[in-house]
Structures are given as C-alpha cells and as structure tokens.
C-alpha cells in the first residue's frame with residue numbers, strides 16, 4: 001500500500017497542515033505532521049468548549065469503529081512551551097488513500113492557549129519513533145509504525161515548499177519529485193528522533209565551514225535552530241541584522257536581501273535560498289522581520305525545521321536501520 005497527501009502551509013509557512021480522516025463515517029481533520037514527536041492527538045468532543053476556537057473536533061461517539069482504550073492517558077509538552085493531554089481511543093485512520101485500523105487517536109481533554117489560538121490546526125500527527133509516544137500505561141505506536149507492515153516500502157517522504165502546498169508520501173519514493181540523486185545519512189534514533197549530523201555549512205557563496213551540526217529533522221518546528229556560533233556567522237553577513245532581545249532573536253529590515261544558507265548532508269549539500277530565511281514581520285508595521293535561522297541555545301541539539309526541510313526532498317527511511325535521505329529539488 002501507499003498514500004499521498006497534500007501539506008498546505010499556514011500563515012508564513014509557520015506550519016503545514018494535511019487532511020486526515022478518522023473513524024466511520026470519516027471525520028476529516030487538518031493535522032500538523034510532526035517528525036519531532038510521536039503522538040497523534042486531536043481536538044475532540046472532550047476538549048473544553050472554551051479551548052476550542054475554530055478547530056474541527058473528532059467525536060469518537062459518532063464513529064462505529066472507535067474503541068475507548070480503557071485507562072489510557074497521554075500528556076505532551078513541546079519545545080515552544082505548548083502542551084496538551086487527555087484520553088485515548090483506537091480508530092481507523094486514512095491518509096491520502098492509505099487506511100490503517102486500530103490506530104491510537106489521542107483525544108485532547110486539555111490544550112494550552114497556543115493550540116487554542118491556532119484555529120486552522122485540529123491536532124498533530126507524530127512521525128518520530130514510537131519509543132517517545134506518551135500514552136500510559138501502555139505506549140502506543142505511531143501511524144507510520146502501524147502502517148509499515150502494509151507499505152510497499154518502509155518509508156515516508158516530506159516535500160514541503162516555500163509558500164505553497166507540498167506533499168507527504170507514504171510507502172514509496174517519487175523519483176520525479178527531486179533533482180539529481182538522494183544522499184542518505186545515518187540516523188541516531190536512541191532518543192526517539194530522526195537525529196543526524198550535518199558535516200558542515202556555508203553562508204551565501206562562501207566556502208564550506210567544517211563545523212558539524214547535529215540535530216533532528218523536525219517538520220513540526222518552523223525555523224532552523226543551530227549553534228549560536230553558526231547564527232553569528234550567518235547574520236554577520238547582513239549589515240542591518242541585529243539581535244532583538246524583545247523578540248529573543250535576530251531581526252533585520254524586511255526589505256533586506258538575504259544570503260543563502262547551505263547545510264551539508266554526507267558529501268552533498270542542500271542550499272536554503274535567502275528568501276526562505278525571512279520568516280515573518282515582527283510587528284504590524286512590517287518594517288522589522290524575524291530571521292528563519294536562530295539559536296538552538298538550551299535545547300541540547302539543533303533542529304532542522306521547516307526552513308531547512310522545505311529546501312529539500314526528504315526520505316524518512318524506517319527500515320530496520322533507519323536513515324535519512326536528502327535531495328535538492
């Protein structure tokens with residue numbers, strides 16, 4: 001089996017949302033596919049009304065295939081300080097024509113204000129390793145792990161794009177979706193993430209600096225978060241860039257033309273065009289813009305978020321020895 005689903009960017013490419021059908025008859029929600037976490041959770045009929053502001057909710061009592069996972073709970077918090085928690089059902093989940101039965105669908109009984117504020121987001125679909133799924137007392141598998149036995153190939157791919165819809169494919173690699181060849185690199189999944197080491201980076205047309213960057217391929221994080229030494233080197237190339245403590249990040253005039261940022265993958269390189277690194281205006285005046293490259297200070301590793309991933313076609317190979325493949329496009 002295979003599946004293919006669109007990934008539509010929300011405001012300023014802050015996140016990418018994909019339609020997911022849950023239950024019988026189908027209830028279709030827009031979920032943020034997140035390779036940085038491993039819980040499939042949704043706004044639901046159990047979410048307090050005051051916390052639901054525009055989202056579509058899953059109602060398990062209206063699904064003939066829903067089953068309560070008795071005694072199971074979940075609770076998750078994300079790098080941005082947001083969080084959610086609740087109860088668990090199993091139900092049929094269909095993504096882009098790929099149907100999987102008895103998937104753990106985590107129903108939100110609490111969501112933090114950051115999620116309430118995102119009217120377009122109805123939940124998250126975790127695509128990291130099942131070892132960090134938060135369901136207790138019995139940890140649950142991700143949609144990808146549940147689908148794997150049926151997939152033609154134990155892979156999914158992320159083809160996110162700048163300011164327009166991209167795709168997630170399951171079970172196959174669309175060789176027409178990228179240029180040249182895929183370069184595969186080793187993954188350390190011991191902490192549950194798609195963690196890899198980039199052997200170097202470059203700013204603009206500069207030579208490759210062999211400072212390695214170890215981080216996670218995370219479709220659920222918007223920006224590229226790297227060591228402060230790399231951040232300083234990048235913004236040093238931009239005359240009017242400055243660290244704005246009120247924004248806790250580097251900003252620059254929105255009219256600035258930005259240098260590209262290249263990250264190495266094995267012996268190949270992915271070039272992030274400068275325009276991808278102008279994330280969004282920091283105020284309604286729109287004079288000052290927030291950089292798409294910021295520091296990974298305090299996290300413990302770097303995060304190759306959407307700013308980095310949308311410059312590539314990325315293969316998440318979930319075979320016996322997981323690996324990541326990158327190609328330019």
Ligand SMILES: COc1ccc(CN)cc1O
Pocket residue numbers: 015032034036037078079080082114115118121220221
């Ligand atoms: C509050 O919004 C979010 C919080 C966490 C994630 C996952 N990194 C995605 C989101 O859209």
